[in-house]
Amino acid sequence: DDSTSRLPQLSVGAITHPEKIAAADHQTKPPARFTEPSLVAKLEELEIGRPSTYASIIRTITARYYVFKKGAALVPTWLAFAVTKLLEEHFTKLVDYKFTADLEEELDEIALGKASRLETLKSFYFGEDNSHTGLHELVTELGEIDARALSTFPLGEDVVVRVGRYGTYIEDGTGKRANVDDELPPDSLSLELAKELLAAPVNEDRELGVAPDTGLMVVAKSGRFGPYVTEVLPEDAPKSAKPRTGSLFKSMSLETIDLAQALELMNLPRVVGKDAEGVEITAQNGRYGPYLKKGTDSRSLTAEEEIFTITLEQALEIYAQPKKRGRAAAAAPLKELGTDPASGKPIV
Known part of the structure; x- marks a missing residue:
């Protein structure tokens, strides 16, 4: 009827009396992430x-x-957001x-x-x-592109996220900066967390000494991909010059690493020796851990420290064993399209 379908006439300053008040809980959930x-x-x-x-x-x-x-x-x-913004x-x-x-x-x-x-x-x-x-x-007709604006995202209170040349970082109104962990989802970076990161003590570069072969200072520092050691190039070094660097092993720390260890890391890969055919065998670290490399044939090592200690004899013994292919298992198909009428096998 009319009493339930129409609101009564109201005027400025009129007082209304609620007949019933009910509490309802509703939470809006963000859409699920893509798989x-x-x-x-x-x-x-x-x-x-x-x-x-x-x-x-x-x-x-x-x-x-x-x-x-x-x-x-x-x-x-954050890099994806910056690129999307540009496009x-x-x-x-x-x-x-x-x-x-x-x-x-x-x-x-x-x-x-x-x-x-x-x-x-x-x-x-x-x-x-x-x-x-x-x-x-x-x-x-593109004109000037403000790369800084495209790669800047405000969090509030003069705190912003920026995508820089060497990774993502946060910056406040005073210019103070702090790196952002690459594995931190953007929706987890709140203003409160950003303030905590900015307030945390900054790890200063630790000087380890001068490299005898180059005369350059070697420092230990924390970076986007974890702790590492590197040489400090002089200010007048050409732009093409690149300092030697090396990531710390998991068993090492910025506080305890010394110059000798740093030089070993910066000189990787280490030449272990040559096989009977004269092919060089090297020991090095990679994305999936320490390994030996001989031509196109690589073999995993059990610990990072073996990179510096493994002998040619031990390396040859490893290469004499059949290669394990556990890691090369086929990945799950993105989609199964049907069955091949000729072979009866699935098409993926």
């Missing part, structure tokens, strides 16, 4: 990419550190979903021999009369 399968599903929905390119798309965004994996989830990085503000058309999907169709036509790749490239680069702007004109 590899859900990202592929979204790409399919947008008609972007093809089954043959999905794996390379995921490899690319991971290798360029636009995302990192936390469990099964793909977590975006959306200055290359809007090139990141438009429909434009990308249409271009995918053109590429399919080229693959089928129904379209000319040269005409497609010409259209993409130079554009077409009044229909769309080409890349050449887009870049020519």
Whole structure:
């Protein structure tokens, strides 16, 4: 009836008397992060990419550190936000979903021999009369890009996050800075946490001594990828000059490392010797831990300290054993497309 469907006439200053007050709890949950399968599903929905390119798309965004994996989830990085900001503000058309999907169709036509790749490239680069702007004109009229503004994200109270040349950091209004852990999801970096990081004591570079072979000071310091040692180049050193560096082993610390250890780290990889055919064997550290390398053949070591202690005889014994291939197990497919009618095997 009218009493429930219409509000009564109200005037300024009128007093209302509630008939009933009820409490309701409602929490808005953010959308779930993409996983590899859900990202592929979204790409399919947008008609972007093809089954043959999905794996390379995921490899690319991971290798360029636009995302990192936390469990099964793909977590975006501050670098990804900065790149997205750049593309959306200055290359809007090139990141438009429909434009990308249409271009995918053109590429399919080229693959089928129904379209000319040269005409497609010409259209993409130079554009077409009044229909769309080409890349050449887009870049020519781009103007100045404020890289600092694009890579800056406010947290509040004059505290900002910046994506710099050597990683992500926070900065306050006084210019004080603090590095941000690469594995910290952007949504976990609150203003309160930023203040804690800015208030934490800063680890000063620790001088270890002068390298006898170069005459340069060697320091131990904390960096984006953990503690390391490096040489300090003179101010007048050419831009092409690169100091020797070396990451500390897990068993080492910035407080206890000495000059001798630092020189060993900076001189890696270490030449262990040569095999009977004259092929050099080296010991070095990598993304997956310490290992030996002989040509294209690499073998894992059990501890980082072995890099400095393993002998040629021990290395040859390791190479005499059959190579273990446990790490080379096939990764789970991004998507199963069906069964091959000829072989009966799944197509992934």
